[in-house]
Amino acid sequence: MVLKEITQRHSVRKYSDRELSDDVISEILEAGRLAPSWMNIQSWHFIVIKNQRNKALLSQLSHGQPHVENAPVIIICCADKDAWEEELYRKNVESKKGISQEKVEMLLKSPAFNPKLMGDAAVNCRSLEQVTYAIAYMTIEAQAKGVGACVIGAIGNELTESVPEVYELAKKTFEIPSNSMILALLALGYPEEGQKKPEKKRKPFDEVISWGFYGNKK
Numbered sequence: 001m002v003l004k005e006i007t008q009r010h011s012v013r014k015y016s017d018r019e020l021s022d023d024v025i026s027e028i029l030e031a032g033r034l035a036p037s038w039m040n041i042q043s044w045h046f047i048v049i050k051n052q053r054n055k056a057l058l059s060q061l062s063h064g065q066p067h068v069e070n071a072p073v074i075i076i077c078c079a080d081k082d083a084w085e086e087e088l089y090r091k092n093v094e095s096k097k098g099i100s101q102e103k104v105e106m107l108l109k110s111p112a113f114n115p116k117l118m119g120d121a122a123v124n125c126r127s128l129e130q131v132t133y134a135i136a137y138m139t140i141e142a143q144a145k146g147v148g149a150c151v152i153g154a155i156g157n158e159l160t161e162s163v164p165e166v167y168e169l170a171k172k173t174f175e176i177p178s179n180s181m182i183l184a185l186l187a188l189g190y191p192e193e194g195q196k197k198p199e200k201k202r203k204p205f206d207e208v209i210s211w212g213f214y215g216n217k218k
Contacts, residue, residue: 002140005140005143005144006140006143007200008143008197009139009140009143009149010197010198010200011149011150011151012148012149012150012187012189012191012195013066013067013150013187014067014070014191014192014195015067015070015071015072015148015189015190015191015192016189016190016191016192016193018072018189018190019072020072020073020147020188020189020190024145024147025048025073025188027141027145028138028141028142028145028147028188029046029048029075029138030141031137031138031140031141032044032046032134032135032137032138032141033134034137035133035134035136035137036133037130037133038126038129038130039092039093039107039113040092040096041083041084041089041092041126041130042083042130043079043080043081043083043084043126043127043130043131044077044078044079044080044130044131044134045078045079045080045180046075046076046077046078046134047075047076047078047174047176048073048074048075049073049074049075049076049174050072050073052069054173054174055068055069055070055071055074056069057166057169057170057173058074058076058170058185060163060166061155061156061163061166061167061170061182061185062152062154062155062156062185063154063155063156063162063163065152065154067150067187068152068185068187071150071187071188071189072188072189072190073187073188073189074185074186074187074188075138075185075186075188076174076176076182076185077131077134077135077182077183077184077185077186078131078176078180078181078182078183079124079127079128079130079131079180079181079183080127080177080179080180081123081124081127081179081180081181082177082179082180084114084115084116084123084126084127085116086108086116089108089114089116090104090108093107093108124158124159124181127181127183128159128183131183131184132184135151135184135186138186139151139186142188146190147188147189147190148188148189148190148191149186149187149188150186150187151184151185151186151187152184152185152186152187153183153184155167155182155184155185156170157181157182157183158181159181159183167182170182
């Protein structure tokens with residue numbers, strides 16, 4: 001049951017020396033590739049980092065978070081903002097089975113469906129949404145395989161505008177295209193033995209769930 005993995009999942013920041021095989025990494029990445037995608041735009045790209053020097057750079061990008069440098073593997077989670085450009089977006093929409101040209105034009109001209117019409121801020125929001133789906137799927141697959149994962153969102157990028165020099169160095173080092181953005185990092189590794197599983201603290205079910213209208217309890 002997937003709910004079991006979701007219930008047991010927690011952020012892991014201390015890792016054993018056990019190596020993560022490429023097969024296991026690939027299966028975790030495959031879960032991200034198959035994640036839901038709004039308008040099926042799939043505006044994501046993932047870079048697998050194992051090199052210690054490069055992990056040290058990513059630790060700087062994350063304001064010195066030590067588990068970024070110490071994790072066996074870091075996945076750089078990028079958003080490809082070019083995916084929203086009109087030519088590519090049109091091609092993607094037109095590829096939908098049975099869609100009429102009239103519907104294509106409606107989607108392209110609607111700010112609700114085409115964030116490019118609303119400017120960079122809307123594109124960044126939609127891109128963040130897309131990549132977040134994929135990261136969530138990867139953390140669940142990692143949990144199913146006994147691999148610890150930690151999502152690192154406190155990093156320098158266009159959204160936070162922090163450590164800009166480190167961010168530009170990271171983009172150059174990993175040859176990330178100019179119109180792609182690093183949105184998050186995903187640390188992966190087998191948990192260090194003896195770690196105490198933290199208590200999962202979430203708001204009560206009835207506090208966050210309504211039926212039919214806001215505040216209505218079943």
